[in-house]
Amino acid sequence: MKKNLKLAAMLVVASILGSAATMMATSELQKKGVITDTYVLTKESPANDGSFVPTASSRPVDFSRDFTDVAENTINCVVSIKSYATPQQMYQGDFFDPFEFFFGPGYGNGQRQRQQQKQQKSEPQPRGMGSGVIISSDGYIVTNNHVIEGAEKLEVTLNDNRTFNATVVGTDEKTDIALIKINAKDLHAINIGNSDAVKVGQWCVAVGNPFGFNSTVTVGIISAKARGMNTNDNGGGIKAFIQHDAAVNPGNSGGALVNTAGELIGINTMIYSQTGNYSGCSFAVPSNTVKKVITDIKQYGTVQRAVLGIQYSELTAERAKEDNITATNEGIYVAKVTDRGAAMEAGLQEGDVIIKLNGARVKDSGELQEEMNKLRPGDKAEVEYYRDNKLRRTTVTFKNDQGNTKMTKQSDVLSLGCAFTELSKEDKKDLAISKGLKVVGVKAGKFKNAGIRDGFIITDINNIPVDSRDDVENIYNQIMRSSDSDKVMFITGFYPTGKKVYYAVDLSDDEQ
Numbered sequence: 001m002k003k004n005l006k007l008a009a010m011l012v013v014a015s016i017l018g019s020a021a022t023m024m025a026t027s028e029l030q031k032k033g034v035i036t037d038t039y040v041l042t043k044e045s046p047a048n049d050g051s052f053v054p055t056a057s058s059r060p061v062d063f064s065r066d067f068t069d070v071a072e073n074t075i076n077c078v079v080s081i082k083s084y085a086t087p088q089q090m091y092q093g094d095f096f097d098p099f100e101f102f103f104g105p106g107y108g109n110g111q112r113q114r115q116q117q118k119q120q121k122s123e124p125q126p127r128g129m130g131s132g133v134i135i136s137s138d139g140y141i142v143t144n145n146h147v148i149e150g151a152e153k154l155e156v157t158l159n160d161n162r163t164f165n166a167t168v169v170g171t172d173e174k175t176d177i178a179l180i181k182i183n184a185k186d187l188h189a190i191n192i193g194n195s196d197a198v199k200v201g202q203w204c205v206a207v208g209n210p211f212g213f214n215s216t217v218t219v220g221i222i223s224a225k226a227r228g229m230n231t232n233d234n235g236g237g238i239k240a241f242i243q244h245d246a247a248v249n250p251g252n253s254g255g256a257l258v259n260t261a262g263e264l265i266g267i268n269t270m271i272y273s274q275t276g277n278y279s280g281c282s283f284a285v286p287s288n289t290v291k292k293v294i295t296d297i298k299q300y301g302t303v304q305r306a307v308l309g310i311q312y313s314e315l316t317a318e319r320a321k322e323d324n325i326t327a328t329n330e331g332i333y334v335a336k337v338t339d340r341g342a343a344m345e346a347g348l349q350e351g352d353v354i355i356k357l358n359g360a361r362v363k364d365s366g367e368l369q370e371e372m373n374k375l376r377p378g379d380k381a382e383v384e385y386y387r388d389n390k391l392r393r394t395t396v397t398f399k400n401d402q403g404n405t406k407m408t409k410q411s412d413v414l415s416l417g418c419a420f421t422e423l424s425k426e427d428k429k430d431l432a433i434s435k436g437l438k439v440v441g442v443k444a445g446k447f448k449n450a451g452i453r454d455g456f457i458i459t460d461i462n463n464i465p466v467d468s469r470d471d472v473e474n475i476y477n478q479i480m481r482s483s484d485s486d487k488v489m490f491i492t493g494f495y496p497t498g499k500k501v502y503y504a505v506d507l508s509d510d511e512q
Contacts, residue, residue: 081148154166270283331355423438457495
């Protein structure tokens with residue numbers, strides 16, 4: 001009996017000491033901010049249905065990590081962007097009014113309808129909404145190119161509900177990045193982080209204006225880096241995105257993707273969805289790519305792109321077996337080397353497998369594109385590659401798409417206010433032409449003022465056949481250098497309907 005009492009007393013003392021130790025340890029962790037609350041589930045603890053549940057051990061619950069600071073610091077850096085454009089009318093000419101036809105002007109509703117038609121044509125209407133991120137306190141804002149493309153007016157609303165008209169500083173279709181500016185000072189500018197340091201699995205926060213709901217914050221994790229996706233744009237290139245699962249919907253485009261420090265790590269651009277709305281796969285342009293693009297736009301007026309000068313594919317098991325490649329099972333397989341290109345001058349050959357560029361691994365097209373996006377013509381970088389299963393290294397001096405290392409300046413031809421798409425051989429065959437150039441993305445500028453619309457096929461300018469954007473630029477420069485007082489482009493072409501049209505584009509305002 002005494003032994004039993006002694007044993008019971010020892011158990012009570014041990015229990016008290018254990019509880020005290022637990023309380024002391026918990027108190028210390030709470031002071032350090034590791035634990036903010038705890039609970040102990042015991043047999044006296046009622047379950048949801050009122051019954052009792054078995055005893056369980058103490059389990060810490062960390063409520064200290066949330067995203068309030070990140071949200072508060074970011075929402076003032078994210079803006080809403082509303083674009084306006086004049087709607088295209090589905091009719092041409094005046095309305096037919098039988099009362100005016102029989103009784104003359106002033107009878108019926110024709111005059112009023114013409115006035116309404118004229119007013120509708122002259123007033124841009126809301127076309128779409130997106131988001132943007134303030135990157136400097138003096139009003140520079142980065143967004144997506146597709147948010148502002150084709151807009152005649154841009155209206156920016158800050159988080160404090162102040163509204164400004166914005167001007168376009170520059171755009172880049174290939175990365176879908178645009179830089180705009182508002183006339184404001186002392187704005188909340190976001191801190192731009194290093195997207196190279198982003199790791200798969202880390203927390204991320206998306207801030208934007210989905211469906212027009214301002215300052216919406218969603219949370220997710222980084223799902224993948226350097227995700228290569230073919231966006232089927234006119235550039236035709238593979239782009240490298242940060243993939244994440246924070247909810248992104250229409251209206252989030254151009255908004256911020258930030259880390260838990262509140263630093264910008266990407267510009268939300270697109271989603272992968274069967275419905276058009278969020279389904280778990282969101283994509284952002286990495287912040288390091290964004291920094292390079294906006295720096296080029298501000299400094300040169302256009303993005304400076306380094307060209308390696310190869311045609312390539314990702315190394316596959318079939319290709320490796322066919323070429324007896326055993327040293328690596330991933331990398332960029334060089335299918336062709338361009339004559340007089342940067343790769344040829346550096347000694348790269350067909351059949352080489354590139355595994356590193358500028359010290360970074362490039363196992364697929366997305367990773368290669370991400371590294372290339374950081375470079376400019378004239379930059380030098382080490383390329384690590386396999387040839388005949390032997391590891392080699394060489395230094396490449398990158399060129400531009402013209403085959404030299406010079407920086408390219410923005411051309412005055414951009415004042416025409418449109419882009420040009422070259423026609424394929426099949427397109428020309430279908431249109432029964434040997435040369436031609438398609439006009440796309442018409443916005444405010446010379447072409448729009450002359451009446452030219454999207455889809456117009458230019459066959460010649462000033463009786464000179466055109467087949468590329470360079471042809472247009474060369475003719476433009478010839479006109480501007482000429483001593484003639486009248487600076488005019490006489491353009492011949494047709495619309496896909498077959499209607500042949502002639503336009504005169506006045507360039508006199510471009511003369512310095």
